[in-house]
Amino acid sequence: xxxxxxxxxxxPHAYRLVNHGPTVLVSSAHGGRRNVMAAAWSMPxxxxxxxxxxxxxKSTYTRELVLASGQLALNVPCRAQADLAYTVGSTSxxxxxxxxxxxFRRFNIGSFEGPALGxxxxxxxxxxxxCRLIDEPHSQDAYDTFFAEAVSALADPVVFSGGRxxxxxxxxxLHTLHHLGGGVFAVASEVVAGRNLGxxxxx
Amino acid sequence: xxxxxxxxxxxPHAYRLVNHGPTVLVSSAHGGRRNVMAAAWSMPxxxxxxxxxxxxxKSTYTRELVLASGQLALNVPCRAQADLAYTVGSTSxxxxxxxxxxxFRRFNIGSFEGPALGxxxxxxxxxxxxCRLIDEPHSQDAYDTFFAEAVSALADPVVFSGGRxxxxxxxxxLHTLHHLGGGVFAVASEVVAGRNLGxxxxx
Numbered sequence: 094x095x096x097x098x099x100x101x102x103x104x105p106h107a108y109r110l111v112n113h114g115p116t117v118l119v120s121s122a123h124g125g126r127r128n129v130m131a132a133a134w135s136m137p138x139x140x141x142x143x144x145x146x147x148x149x150x151k152s153t154y155t156r157e158l159v160l161a162s163g164q165l166a167l168n169v170p171c172r173a174q175a176d177l178a179y180t181v182g183s184t185s186x187x188x189x190x191x192x193x194x195x196x197f198r199r200f201n202i203g204s205f206e207g208p209a210l211g212x213x214x215x216x217x218x219x220x221x222x223x224c225r226l227i228d229e230p231h232s233q234d235a236y237d238t239f240f241a242e243a244v245s246a247l248a249d250p251v252v253f254s255g256g257r258x259x260x261x262x263x264x265x266x267l268h269t270l271h272h273l274g275g276g277v278f279a280v281a282s283e284v285v286a287g288r289n290l291g292x293x294x295x296x
Numbered sequence: 297x298x299x300x301x302x303x304x305x306x307x308p309h310a311y312r313l314v315n316h317g318p319t320v321l322v323s324s325a326h327g328g329r330r331n332v333m334a335a336a337w338s339m340p341x342x343x344x345x346x347x348x349x350x351x352x353x354k355s356t357y358t359r360e361l362v363l364a365s366g367q368l369a370l371n372v373p374c375r376a377q378a379d380l381a382y383t384v385g386s387t388s389x390x391x392x393x394x395x396x397x398x399x400f401r402r403f404n405i406g407s408f409e410g411p412a413l414g415x416x417x418x419x420x421x422x423x424x425x426x427c428r429l430i431d432e433p434h435s436q437d438a439y440d441t442f443f444a445e446a447v448s449a450l451a452d453p454v455v456f457s458g459g460r461x462x463x464x465x466x467x468x469x470l471h472t473l474h475h476l477g478g479g480v481f482a483v484a485s486e487v488v489a490g491r492n493l494g495x496x497x498x499x
Contacts, residue, residue, distance in 0.1 A: 113476050133339075134340055179492065180493040237341065257478070268482075273460065274312050278316075279485075
């Protein structure tokens with residue numbers, strides 16, 4: 094079971110797609126070239142307009158495509174895609190490009206065109222954000238941190254609907270991945286609701 | 297069961313404490329005042345030296361203390377602390393301070409002094425990072441994003457040892473929280489290992 098459905102998410106809810114710290118796949122394209130890499134380090138920075146920050150190392154092919162195009166997409170992979178997330182995180186798109194190939198073809202990764210920018214979005218993920226880069230050369234240079242604004246948001250309604258994630262036993266393969274290191278991911282597989290503590294610290 | 301143990305974590309491993317996107321509690325102190333707030337939006341930005349970014353809204357009392365002191369701590373709460381995380385995320389330290397109180401006293405939150413900076417660290421959490429603020433007024437102003445460098449790291453060896461998280465059935469109350477929104481947290485309660493896909497996309 095991977096995701097096969099997608100519906101638009103209202104932009105004021107877009108931040109929730111990455112609010113809980115999932116590992117994302119950053120996809121990018123420029124001049125007929127395209128790439129996808131894994132990124133554990135991303136976060137929202139603003140609700141509305143929805144803005145995010147993501148760390149993209151100077152050595153990456155993704156960085157070259159993002160800077161050239163001024164665009165990037167965040168794809169949120171699910172448990173069923175742990176091998177895909179690991180693989181695109183441990184191979185170089187630049188090496189494949191030199192051989193006339195790319196990660197999508199090499200690893201048989203399906204994609205579809207993003208609705209706002211036409212970026213290559215990864216099939217089977219559970220959420221997608223197309224973003225326009227905000228020009229911030231200092232944070233890019235000093236911290237590899239790219240700020241961007243989401244201009245389209247999609248999610249699989251089986252696991253995200255009404256502006257909220259719905260993580261249930263019956264949709265386990267669609268739960269999000271959170272990289273612990275070394276290719277091992279925690280899965281956001283259970284849910285707890287916080288309650289207000291009283292003045293004595295008891296709930 | 298909450299955490300009662302803590303051991304130092306080597307600084308080159310410190311980023312792993314927040315690599316998987318947990319919600320954190322940001323604690324701070326200045327001039328005899330102290331505060332703690334919840335922050336869903338943080339991430340590492342550098343392995344070594346270990347540097348992080350965290351979003352701290354302009355309206356918060358925490359921001360005032362962090363800017364005045366040049367320091368902040370990230371505390372990683374666990375499943376057993378969902379109510380605490382929700383409560384410190386939905387109350388204002390400034391309001392309590394005006395009444396001569398603070399969140400630690402009001403909600404009976406225990407703390408201990410951080411080993412490097414003496415910051416108030418929250419009892420029962422599973423990991424702690426004391427950080428020195430890096431002076432970046434533009435990203436603070438434009439994106440509420442604070443960059444900081446970790447100078448001490450601690451973790452509960454029951455759930456983090458040898459530089460790695462160990463999320464198991466027998467330590468479930470110590471698993472990390474990941475805020476979905478509205479006081480509902482996903483819990484990083486299962487683990488999957490990614491494998492390399494072959495050229496046909498099969499693992």
